[in-house]
Amino acid sequence: MLASGPRAAGTPLHDLHLRLTVDLQLNIVDAEAASDAVPYPGHCDTIAPDYKKQLVGLNLMKGFRHELKQRLAGISGCTHLTELAQILPTAAVQAFANDVWSTNDAATEDQGVPRHKPFQLDKCHALRTDGAAVAQFYPRWVAKAAPGGA
Numbered sequence: 001m002l003a004s005g006p007r008a009a010g011t012p013l014h015d016l017h018l019r020l021t022v023d024l025q026l027n028i029v030d031a032e033a034a035s036d037a038v039p040y041p042g043h044c045d046t047i048a049p050d051y052k053k054q055l056v057g058l059n060l061m062k063g064f065r066h067e068l069k070q071r072l073a074g075i076s077g078c079t080h081l082t083e084l085a086q087i088l089p090t091a092a093v094q095a096f097a098n099d100v101w102s103t104n105d106a107a108t109e110d111q112g113v114p115r116h117k118p119f120q121l122d123k124c125h126a127l128r129t130d131g132a133a134v135a136q137f138y139p140r141w142v143a144k145a146a147p148g149g150a
Contacts (some may be wrong), residue, residue, distance in 0.1 A: 004040050010036040018051065018084050022060060024094055031055040033081050047078050051085075060089045095121075117141050 007013060021030035033051035038044030054071040058064055063084055072082045079118035117129075121141055126133050129143040 007084050013039055014080055016078070016080055016084060018081055018088075020055065020088060020092075022092060022096075024096070026060040026089075026096065028055050028058050028060065033078075035078065035081070044078060047081070050077060051081060055085070060092045064089050 002013075006076050015035075017032075017034040017036070019032045019034075022028055031052045033048040035045040035048055052071065054077075054134065055068075058067050068082060070087055071077075072085070118138060118141070121127050121134060121138060122129050125131075127138075129138075129141055135142045
């Protein structure tokens with residue numbers, strides 16, 4: 001049991017949100033943290049404004065995780081919100097793919113010759129080069145089975 005008392009069954013211990021607004025260079029231009037359910041109400045949920053102050057101005061692709069730890073680790077932040085924030089660069093890359101980086105299969109062509117495999121392939125289960133999504137959306141990059149292989 002928590003020092004702050006028992007919770008009714010089905011009541012969340014944590015219900016946290018972190019929302020960012022970023023520009024096309026992946027600079028954070030606005031941030032909002034919310035702690036709707038916390039183990040120590042009136043205490044845990046007072047740090048949210050600091051996330052805006054500390055995150056706005058950072059770039060998700062240029063030292064973000066280091067700066068995050070410098071600014072919001074330990075007593076300067078909420079452990080859970082700071083841990084959640086560490087995945088923001090990955091989420092932004094996925095969200096902005098093709099707006100910031102060309103991810104289109106045809107965009108890797110120069111007069112019919114592929115330059116390089118799109119960066120996102122083989123970075124997750126869905127976009128594995130031996131999988132159906134790559135076969136459908138990036139057919140030129142499908143991994144071919146070795147002759148005599150299974």
